[in-house]
Amino acid sequence: MLRSFWQKYNQRYSTLGSRVCIGLDSQLDKLPKAVKSSKNPILEFNRSIIDATHSYAGAYKPNLAFYLADGMRGLEALAETIAYIPDDIPVILDCKVGDIGSTMQGYVKAFFNELKADAITINPLMGKDVVSPLLEIEGSFGFALALTSNPGADDFFHNAKMKLEVPRWMQQYPVERIGAVVGATQVQDLKLMRELMSGRLFLIPGIGAQGGDLRAVLDNAVHSPEDPRILINSSRGIIFASVDDDFAHKAGEAAKELFEQSRA
Amino acid sequence: MLRSFWQKYNQRYSTLGSRVCIGLDSQLDKLPKAVKSSKNPILEFNRSIIDATHSYAGAYKPNLAFYLADGMRGLEALAETIAYIPDDIPVILDCKVGDIGSTMQGYVKAFFNELKADAITINPLMGKDVVSPLLEIEGSFGFALALTSNPGADDFFHNAKMKLEVPRWMQQYPVERIGAVVGATQVQDLKLMRELMSGRLFLIPGIGAQGGDLRAVLDNAVHSPEDPRILINSSRGIIFASVDDDFAHKAGEAAKELFEQSRA
Numbered sequence: 001m002l003r004s005f006w007q008k009y010n011q012r013y014s015t016l017g018s019r020v021c022i023g024l025d026s027q028l029d030k031l032p033k034a035v036k037s038s039k040n041p042i043l044e045f046n047r048s049i050i051d052a053t054h055s056y057a058g059a060y061k062p063n064l065a066f067y068l069a070d071g072m073r074g075l076e077a078l079a080e081t082i083a084y085i086p087d088d089i090p091v092i093l094d095c096k097v098g099d100i101g102s103t104m105q106g107y108v109k110a111f112f113n114e115l116k117a118d119a120i121t122i123n124p125l126m127g128k129d130v131v132s133p134l135l136e137i138e139g140s141f142g143f144a145l146a147l148t149s150n151p152g153a154d155d156f157f158h159n160a161k162m163k164l165e166v167p168r169w170m171q172q173y174p175v176e177r178i179g180a181v182v183g184a185t186q187v188q189d190l191k192l193m194r195e196l197m198s199g200r201l202f203l204i205p206g207i208g209a210q211g212g213d214l215r216a217v218l219d220n221a222v223h224s225p226e227d228p229r230i231l232i233n234s235s236r237g238i239i240f241a242s243v244d245d246d247f248a249h250k251a252g253e254a255a256k257e258l259f260e261q262s263r264a
Numbered sequence: 265m266l267r268s269f270w271q272k273y274n275q276r277y278s279t280l281g282s283r284v285c286i287g288l289d290s291q292l293d294k295l296p297k298a299v300k301s302s303k304n305p306i307l308e309f310n311r312s313i314i315d316a317t318h319s320y321a322g323a324y325k326p327n328l329a330f331y332l333a334d335g336m337r338g339l340e341a342l343a344e345t346i347a348y349i350p351d352d353i354p355v356i357l358d359c360k361v362g363d364i365g366s367t368m369q370g371y372v373k374a375f376f377n378e379l380k381a382d383a384i385t386i387n388p389l390m391g392k393d394v395v396s397p398l399l400e401i402e403g404s405f406g407f408a409l410a411l412t413s414n415p416g417a418d419d420f421f422h423n424a425k426m427k428l429e430v431p432r433w434m435q436q437y438p439v440e441r442i443g444a445v446v447g448a449t450q451v452q453d454l455k456l457m458r459e460l461m462s463g464r465l466f467l468i469p470g471i472g473a474q475g476g477d478l479r480a481v482l483d484n485a486v487h488s489p490e491d492p493r494i495l496i497n498s499s500r501g502i503i504f505a506s507v508d509d510d511f512a513h514k515a516g517e518a519a520k521e522l523f524e525q526s527r528a
Contacts, residue, residue, distance in 0.1 A: 025366070027370065063370070065363065065368070065369075065370030065374065068375075068378075069370040069371070069374040071374070072343075074374075076336060079336075096362060096363055097329075097360070098387060100414040100416075102289070102291075103327055104329070105329075106327070106329030107329045107332065109333040110332035110333040110335070111332075114332075114333065114335045123360070123387050123389055124389075124420070125388075125389045125409060125420055126417065126419075127414070127415070127420055128415065145390070148390055150390055150391070151391070151393060152393035153390065153391060154391060155390075155391030155433055156388070156390075156429060156433075157389075160424070160425070160426065160429040162389065162426075165424040
């Protein structure tokens with residue numbers, strides 16, 4: 001029986017109460033020595049990380065770029081990683097795709113049917129054509145970039161006011177199918193995003209390496225105490241907490257810490 | 265000796281005078297019967313198409329989506345296709361990526377170093393962070409989405425005025441490194457884009473399947489008769505001109521026709 005991302009996310013949240021999304025940005029040249037000699041280092045690394053962190057994970061988010069950078073072996077690592085993640089934890093593939101309809105059909109086939117992701121991230125710049133093919137995949141989910149927290153966010157999200165335009169555009173889509181990537185740098189932006197997107201699930205990157213403040217996120221982006229509708233992503237802060245032989249143990253500790261700090 | 269995309273493009277144009285970019289949107293389930301039983305149908309198809317069309321090609325543009333949709337075999341087809349394209353014809357990988365710096369480093373490694381593309385398409389929504397890692401790759405080139413011609417272009421390019429914002433933003437980057445994807449539907453838009461981006465190389469999709477008019481493009485988007493700085497892309501109109509056993513021959517004819525129609 002097919003479960004939708006939305007069901008899986010809600011089930012996981014009601015069971016574990018975790019708001020933690022663990023970003024599997026498993027960049028080959030940053031991996032610990034302990035896995036470097038293995039046949040598929042990224043896969044070996046991810047398995048250890050998943051073993052050590054799954055008890056705290058509300059979701060996992062592998063990032064396509066770091067897998068493609070390792071060629072065929074990397075794509076294999078991505079497929080095997082998704083297959084290895086326990087079935088009750090939703091998998092969000094971070095790929096930020098956005099193209100015309102026929103091309104999007106290729107991407108959603110690749111990501112949902114071949115790789116078996118539960119959700120993907122999408123770039124809304126090309127408009128409704130980006131979303132339509134995704135909605136045709138039963139149970140699928142897309143997180144559209146609504147506001148990012150990188151330095152370049154000034155160029156269009158802030159200066160060209162895309163941070164107002166994208167949330168308004170998103171209103172045509174049900175919250176059960178389309179969520180929002182919301183960068184976590186400024187308190188007033190978090191408040192604004194929640195006002196503009198009541199009820200929508202936020203995927204919030206930028207905690208840790210990108211400098212976002214967890215407390216500000218919890219105070220301003222949560223939808224309601226019972227139904228928070230936020231996933232707080234941490235990538236390097238968890239998976240590269242240590243690059244020594246104890247890397248998996250340290251990743252588990254970092255995941256546990258974020259799990260506890262981000263609970264209600 | 266490394267040749268940059270810019271050198272390769274200019275060399276090819278001065279030799280052949282072709283403004284034709286052939287889009288290798290080689291979607292598995294649309295391939296002719298003749299290649300379907302081969303070990304790697306997409307690769308087999310592309311080789312035949314390249315054999316039949318290379319005399320007219322100013323560039324080739326494989327689209328990542330259709331390769332990822334065929335899994336590991338598709339990624340292999342993409343790598344082998346790029347390797348098969350004659351060395352004097354530039355290869356633009358259509359992937360429309362756009363992410364923060366660390367992630368873009370993964371993509372540019374994958375696309376320029378592993379797959380050996382000469383150029384990629386990029387989505388500028390996340391701003392300058394998208395471009396910086398690309399510029400660090402010597403000789404690389406990126407075509408940023410400046411205006412698209414799909415129905416969803418109304419949502420942000422037209423209604424949110426991104427078609428003015430992106431060309432202005434692009435002025436900070438040299439024309440030898442950053443070009444523009446410019447949709448070909450409206451004459452006044454083509455004129456506006458050329459005014460806003462004098463000297464910049466345009467990659468123009470939307471001829472044929474997407475309904476753009478070749479004459480309008482030639483009259484309004486060309487930079488100068490001697491130095492046109494446009495690549496007119498046709499994908500399905502060439503590669504799927506026929507799906508019978510004569511598919512390669514028909515593709516060659518379609519490529520030749522566009523080559524001749526689009527010359528000065």
